[in-house]
Amino acid sequence: MWLQREITLRPRPRGFHLVTREVLEALPELRDISVGLLHVFIRHTSASLTLNENASPDVRDDFEAWFDQAVPEDARYWTHTIEGPDDMPAHIKASLLGPSVSLPVSEGRLAVGTWQGIYLCEHRERGGARSLLATLSGE
Numbered sequence: 588m589w590l591q592r593e594i595t596l597r598p599r600p601r602g603f604h605l606v607t608r609e610v611l612e613a614l615p616e617l618r619d620i621s622v623g624l625l626h627v628f629i630r631h632t633s634a635s636l637t638l639n640e641n642a643s644p645d646v647r648d649d650f651e652a653w654f655d656q657a658v659p660e661d662a663r664y665w666t667h668t669i670e671g672p673d674d675m676p677a678h679i680k681a682s683l684l685g686p687s688v689s690l691p692v693s694e695g696r697l698a699v700g701t702w703q704g705i706y707l708c709e710h711r712e713r714g715g716a717r718s719l720l721a722t723l724s725g726e
Contacts, residue, residue, distance in 0.1 A: 588616070603646075617695065617697075621726060627719055629707070635681040635710070637688065650706075654680050660676050
């Protein structure tokens, strides 16, 4: 079976947001897969996806703190500034984390660790709605 579906995520503020539930709710067919793969791709250059610890909100805060220090908005060397001070740093952060995650599916569920979840990493203050393209394959 192959299935591809666009998932639109509501706008969120800058930060790291768990979206596992939203992705799974958009793909009820996943329950019919005994073995397969889910690939989720974000169609934006200023946001990213990652898989990480899904229990403690401190993890999300620490991610944000580290990325804001590592890629500051007020760096004098940015030349791509026409879309605002958070735009170029958002592109850098998105490149560091990447635009997609590929996750195994087993017996109708994501075969990830107990404490793992899919994050939307919103790197802009007002990034707007985000579009994901989910491709599910398996049998």
